[in-house]
Amino acid sequence: MGRTTSDALYLVTIVTFILALRFLSSPKHARKGNWIGAAGMTLAIVVTLAHRGLGNYLLIGIAMAIGAAVGAVGARTVKMTAMPQMVALFNGVGGGAAALIALVEFHDFAGGLSTVIATSTVLSALIGSVSFSGSLVAFAKLQELVSGRPIVFRGQQVVNGLIILAAVVLGITIAAGGAEQWMIYGLVAAAFVFGIMFVLPIGGADMPVVISLLNAFTGLAASATGFVLHNNVLIVSGALVGASGTLLTLLMGKAMNRSVTNVLFGAFGQVQAGAA
């Protein structure tokens, strides 16, 4: 399929996503909206599969079958009360996928990347990993695999600071043209640990807000992978989710009478250690 055709069809997908969000905002049409989005997604997948110069179809087919089966079975069998953690889990795997795409691109083109692409790769790896591990912790907390209470320990800020510092230094080095493979692994590892540290101190009751925030993160990670792969549908849909997700996070915080800063940093300084 030619570039113009696929771009035009991708545009249709983007329109369906916008309509999906629009419909999902009104109780009457919400369900229809969801299926419009699904149809748009199907179209995007078909268009992508028809790209010129693509191979490994058996590999892709098997992977899609496994992923779809796991997703469908998981989503159908989960109890209604366990829905939020299921959303967290699906969000996390999306972030993980974004991080893996960044890994592959860096593996293939390290050193030969322009600053913009290298920066996008860093962002995709960084945000994707944070979203992945953060969502897993959110899942574990809601599933009560880990205590839902805020988990805090002495020196937490120092540890977090060091992790962030490591990630930022590695990120800047890569963006500036650093091409060693260990750099991107280090970056992913630091971001992974940070995702865990970021969600651990947050209480179970605040989890929906956190999941919504991580959801917005994954959107941004998807957008960044779009820049890496020169793919418009990724850039636009990712940005769409990033923006609507951020706003939704703020709205949810407001509806729960909690400011988002309070949710995120409340437990950091042990301000309200006994409150939960």
Place this chain on the structure above:
Amino acid sequence: MLAIFLGIEVISKVPTMLHTPLMSGTNAIHGIVIVGAILVAGTADDGFTKIVGFVAVVLAAANVVGGFVVTDRMLQMFRRREPRRGPHDE
């Protein structure tokens, strides 16, 4: 930029009861990373990229299918409750 504006514009007036399904819906939409995953897996030519690309497609496909199905189940629950208007409804 336009996408960001649209995202904000579309979401700004949402009833509270739709927050969770909407979150779930946007969650399904960022499953669009599957496009990236397919592109990466489809152009993979060595063992490492094939394996990582494969895993990326699996994860993204789970995100897409799971995301849409979970959202649908949430909304289905709404619809059944709507006509009754019991005391538990918000």
